[in-house]
Amino acid sequence: MRAITYDRYGASDVLRIVEIAEPVPRSGELKVRVRAASLNPVDVKIRAGHTRLVPMFERPPRGTGVDFAGEVVGTGGGEVAGYFPGARVFGSLSPFGRAGSFAEYVCVTPDRIALTPSSLGDGEAAALPIAGGTAVQALDDHAHLVHGQRVLVNGATGGVGHFAVQYARHVGAHVTAVCGPANVAFARDLGADAVLDYTHEDFTAGTAIFDVIFDATGHVRWRRCRNVLAPGGVYINTSPDAASVLATIAEAAAARLTGRQRVVGLVLKGGAEAWRRLARLAESGALRPHIRATIGLGDVAEAGRQMETGHGRGKVVVDPSR
Numbered sequence: 001m002r003a004i005t006y007d008r009y010g011a012s013d014v015l016r017i018v019e020i021a022e023p024v025p026r027s028g029e030l031k032v033r034v035r036a037a038s039l040n041p042v043d044v045k046i047r048a049g050h051t052r053l054v055p056m057f058e059r060p061p062r063g064t065g066v067d068f069a070g071e072v073v074g075t076g077g078g079e080v081a082g083y084f085p086g087a088r089v090f091g092s093l094s095p096f097g098r099a100g101s102f103a104e105y106v107c108v109t110p111d112r113i114a115l116t117p118s119s120l121g122d123g124e125a126a127a128l129p130i131a132g133g134t135a136v137q138a139l140d141d142h143a144h145l146v147h148g149q150r151v152l153v154n155g156a157t158g159g160v161g162h163f164a165v166q167y168a169r170h171v172g173a174h175v176t177a178v179c180g181p182a183n184v185a186f187a188r189d190l191g192a193d194a195v196l197d198y199t200h201e202d203f204t205a206g207t208a209i210f211d212v213i214f215d216a217t218g219h220v221r222w223r224r225c226r227n228v229l230a231p232g233g234v235y236i237n238t239s240p241d242a243a244s245v246l247a248t249i250a251e252a253a254a255a256r257l258t259g260r261q262r263v264v265g266l267v268l269k270g271g272a273e274a275w276r277r278l279a280r281l282a283e284s285g286a287l288r289p290h291i292r293a294t295i296g297l298g299d300v301a302e303a304g305r306q307m308e309t310g311h312g313r314g315k316v317v318v319d320p321s322r
């Protein structure tokens with residue numbers, strides 16, 4: 001099968017399109033023909049070596065990509081409950097392992113997938129897991145966001161942010177979206193009540209107070225936000241790097257000691273239950289993945305370079321048959 005692999009950490013040009021043996025499912029695993037995959041910053045960070053000191057991550061040679069959608073083509077023997085050959089599924093591989101989803105086939109255990117709703121295309125389903133899962137975990141599981149609350153989403157038009165804006169609108173919150181000038185119109189289209197262009201306005205210096213601040217980029221620390229966060233408010237970021245994780249742990253302790261605000265450094269839990277929740281939200285129309293581009297394997301390196309600029313809009317989907 002065709003797949004993308006790399007045999008050393010480095011810039012995007014370490015990626016190679018190779019012909020390798022199809023993976024063989026072990027007992028309890030399903031083999032899935034990948035119809036679509038999607039790019040996430042985690043793919044780029046692992047390939048660049050940002051996780052090289054974290055022992056859980058397999059070192060190169062390895063594949064790249066975690067999110068995928070496709071159909072079940074076999075099992076590692078016997079039945080795997082709830083799944084049958086031909087079933088359309090979507091999910092996310094473990095980022096720790098050697099296998100990547102930018103490949104024609106993947107093998108997964110059923111706890112990593114969910115059935116794809118019939119109303120969703122494979123590209124849309126592949127766009128959901130990491131980005132949609134992070135947005136919903138942040139606003140539902142951590143913030144417990146409800147109707148009428150005021151939420152600010154920083155980085156509102158990227159993979160995570162564009163799902164966060166839609167989810168917040170779905171629950172009936174008042175949404176302020178923060179994005180760059182090129183994405184202001186897109187943020188409005190997503191349903192944001194107010195849109196701030198971060199090159200002109202600093203929300204931390206404004207007068208509006210928020211019940212929830214979700215920094216999908218990790219650019220703005222809690223200490224800068226605390227004056228525009230309600231006394232019992234929640235600040236959440238996406239733990240974009242090790243420095244941010246450490247700073248957020250310290251800020252969470254400081255917030256506990258100095259008031260009622262909560263500080264959360266999110267780590268996505270993911271898995272079948274989380275993907276089923278995304279499937280329900282997407283099926284109901286509450287979440288609509290915005291696919292900026294669908295590319296072939298040959299364009300993944302360039303898409304990774306663009307992602308490294310930190311200015312993505314919506315999601316980029318990879319079609320491994322191209």
Ligand SMILES: NC(=O)c1ccc[n+]([C@@H]2O[C@H](COP(=O)([O-])OP(=O)(O)OC[C@H]3O[C@@H](n4cnc5c(N)ncnc54)[C@H](OP(=O)(O)O)[C@@H]3O)[C@@H](O)[C@H]2O)c1
Binds near residue numbers: 042
């Ligand atoms: N911890 C976890 O489990 C977890 C899970 C998922 C994602 N993440 C992390 O979350 C981050 C975002 O992921 P993503 O998929 O949304 O990335 P993405 O699609 O590349 O989006 C990045 C967004 O950041 C915005 N941005 C850039 N500079 C900004 C600034 N100064 N102020 C406000 N917004 C700014 C960009 O908007 P403009 O183009 O308009 O500038 C863009 O929309 C990544 O670091 C990722 O690794 C972590």
